[in-house]
Amino acid sequence: MSASTIFFTGFPGFLGTELLPRVLTRDPSTEAVCLVQERFLSSAEERVVALVGASPELEGRIRLVAGDITQARLGLGPQYDEIASVTSSVYHLAAVYDLSVSSDVGMAINVNGTRHVCDFAAKCSNLERLHYVSTSYVSGRHAGIFREDDLVKPGQKFNNYYEKTKHLAELLVRERMADGLPATIYRPSVVAGDSHTGDTQKLDGAYFVIRWVLKQPGSVAVVPVLGDPSVVRFNMIPRDVVVDAITELSGRAETDGSCYAIADPEPLTIDQLLSQIATASGKRLIKVRLPFSVAKSAMGNIPGVASIMGMPPDAANYFVHPTHYDTRNTTDALGDKNLLDWNRHAWIQSLVDFTSQNLSMTSSAMI
Numbered sequence: 001m002s003a004s005t006i007f008f009t010g011f012p013g014f015l016g017t018e019l020l021p022r023v024l025t026r027d028p029s030t031e032a033v034c035l036v037q038e039r040f041l042s043s044a045e046e047r048v049v050a051l052v053g054a055s056p057e058l059e060g061r062i063r064l065v066a067g068d069i070t071q072a073r074l075g076l077g078p079q080y081d082e083i084a085s086v087t088s089s090v091y092h093l094a095a096v097y098d099l100s101v102s103s104d105v106g107m108a109i110n111v112n113g114t115r116h117v118c119d120f121a122a123k124c125s126n127l128e129r130l131h132y133v134s135t136s137y138v139s140g141r142h143a144g145i146f147r148e149d150d151l152v153k154p155g156q157k158f159n160n161y162y163e164k165t166k167h168l169a170e171l172l173v174r175e176r177m178a179d180g181l182p183a184t185i186y187r188p189s190v191v192a193g194d195s196h197t198g199d200t201q202k203l204d205g206a207y208f209v210i211r212w213v214l215k216q217p218g219s220v221a222v223v224p225v226l227g228d229p230s231v232v233r234f235n236m237i238p239r240d241v242v243v244d245a246i247t248e249l250s251g252r253a254e255t256d257g258s259c260y261a262i263a264d265p266e267p268l269t270i271d272q273l274l275s276q277i278a279t280a281s282g283k284r285l286i287k288v289r290l291p292f293s294v295a296k297s298a299m300g301n302i303p304g305v306a307s308i309m310g311m312p313p314d315a316a317n318y319f320v321h322p323t324h325y326d327t328r329n330t331t332d333a334l335g336d337k338n339l340l341d342w343n344r345h346a347w348i349q350s351l352v353d354f355t356s357q358n359l360s361m362t363s364s365a366m367i
Contacts, residue, residue, distance in 0.1 A: 005086045006032040007124075009069055009117060010093025012040065012047040014201045015133065015191065018239060021051050022247040023091065024061055033083055035067045035074060035094070069094050069113030074120055084123040090130045091250070092117045095169075099160050099314035106165035114169040118176045121183075130173070130183040131250045136235065136263050136325045138167040138187065143322040148187070148259045148329045159317040177257065184255050188242045189263035189325060190318070195238035195342045198354030203361045206236055206273065208315055210355045213281055225287045226295055227320035229270035234318065235263050235325055237340075238347060245330065245339045255333060263325040265340055270319060276345060280352035292320050 006023060010016035011034040024030055036044045044064050052058050065083070067075040074080065094117075096109040114132070121130040139146040140158040151170060158164040170185060177183045192207070193200035203211055213221040245262045249255045268276070278285045295316055331340060 004030045004088050005083070006030060007083060007087045007090045007120070008032050008034045008093070009091070010095070010133070011036060012044045013093060014239065015188075015243060016091075016093045017047055017051075018243045019091070019093070019246060020062070021055055021058060022243060023250065024058060025055065026247070026251055028057060031061045031063065033063045033065055033087070035069065035076075036064050037068055038066045041066060069116055070108045072116065074116055080120070081123075084120060085125065087120075087124040088126050088128050089250075090117065090121045090124070090127070091133075092130065093133045095133070095166065097162065099162050099317075100312050101160070101162050101165075103161045103165075106161040107168075110162075110165035110169045111172065114172055118173065118181065122176070122181060128182065129250075129256055130176075130181060131246070132170075132173050132183055132185050133246070134170045134173075134185050134187045134259075135163075135166050136187045136189040136261055136323075137163045138170050139323045139325070140164075140167065141317075141322060144324065145326050146323050147326040148261045160314050182256050184250065184257070185259040186246050186249070187259065187261045187263070187325075188237060189261075189267075190234070190236040191239055191242055192236045193238065193351055193354055194240050195347045196240070196350060198347070198350035198352070200239070200354065200361075203355065203358070204315070205318070206234065206277075206351065207355055209274070210277055210281070210352055211359060213277055213283060213285065214352070214356050214359065216283075219283055220286060221281075221283045222286045222288055223274060224290050224295055225270065225274075225319075226290060226292045226316060227270075229274065229287070232270050232320055232322075233267040233324065234270055234273050234321070235267040237262060237264050238342060241339060241342055245334065248337065248339065249330075249333060252333075258329055258333075260330040260333065261325045261327045262330060262340075263327055265327045265331060268344065273348075276348040277352060279345075280349040281356075292316065 008020055011020055020032060024032055041064060048062050065079060094113060096105060121127055138151060140156045140163055142153050173183055173185060190205045192205055242262050249260055274285055327340060
């Protein structure tokens, strides 16, 4: 292995597949060791072949090792110490992104998994930094502005165990940082498809609404609307924007010790989002206002409602989410690169076009 080795979790996931090659191209002498669960090894091998095909300079620079973040010593056995001895950077992306995840699964993967990765990072004698991908939704349902240095707020409540366990995982990382572990935290909001192609690995978030609109026949679609759509904002961001931002920020020494919200500084309101979906789909939307409690109860308790809409009940919370994410650290650090600025109108069109061609795509998480 190279004297400069990146240890990477979350490959071949949605973000990891795109982030890994970008990080490797910064320095041609760097290699990567990717921790992959046994059952995803074949998929990971296929992704490596595809990456090398697109970028031949990556040939021989990506090594896959079978392991599991939920296990002590990451399930690596005798390889653990060998890999730690040459690792200079750790990128921890692996997590369960599932709004319906149980407490036990969320704790095992998001919290204990992060603990084991932090233990590994502390074992690396040549460690420069741990790069940890958290989420904006460590905020829970905080009403108002949530800043990048915020984490624990009075009366904090969470929509689900995904949010709660990611919150606990970030707390753990911050505790290790206070003890001297060099680390940077990145908090994406809802990550959707590529800003140019709309390409994604699963249909969730805004894709739920887009698919619901597209599946209705004719030129008119009925859309349930919760809360006040003229006020509530839906914060989502393209995958390539997230990956480009992390690539840029993780390559700078001065970002050590900081937290960056990689979110839309000016997210669309629900009304604006629906208007753009209507334009992109060529449909007229009829918005039907429903009380939040009634809509969520119907999706969770009336057989067939959630499956007909193609949306899990927990997803409804994000269409009445009360939090605005401050991105000052990110925008200041990125400066004139303007990575948090993209063509929203063209992007929504690409999301609609991609969904129309992939209506049967699953919304299941990779666990």
